[in-house]
Amino acid sequence: PLLPVHIQAHNSLLFYASTLVSPTVSMLLLMQQMFRRRHSQLPIKIGQQIAWNDRFSSTLSSREMAEQ
Numbered sequence: 866p867l868l869p870v871h872i873q874a875h876n877s878l879l880f881y882a883s884t885l886v887s888p889t890v891s892m893l894l895l896m897q898q899m900f901r902r903r904h905s906q907l908p909i910k911i912g913q914q915i916a917w918n919d920r921f922s923s924t925l926s927s928r929e930m931a932e933q
Contacts, residue, residue: 869912869931874902 876898883891915930 866914866916868914871910871912873908873910 876895880891880894880898883894
């Protein structure tokens with residue numbers, strides 16, 4: 866089964882800008898971003914399990930399934 870999980874989070878503008886410059890720099894900044902928020906809470910929503918067969922036999926788009 867598939868378990869949909871939505872984590873509401875974002876990184877700094879510096880991190881997003883670094884991804885345009887260098888993947889190596891962005892990976893280093895990613896570690897900094899994670900440690901900067903280590904005492905924070907992230908809102909997490911866990912959806913209902915989706916059977917594997919339902920996922921591939923559905924006529925709904927991925928976005929429509931996510932919104933259900």
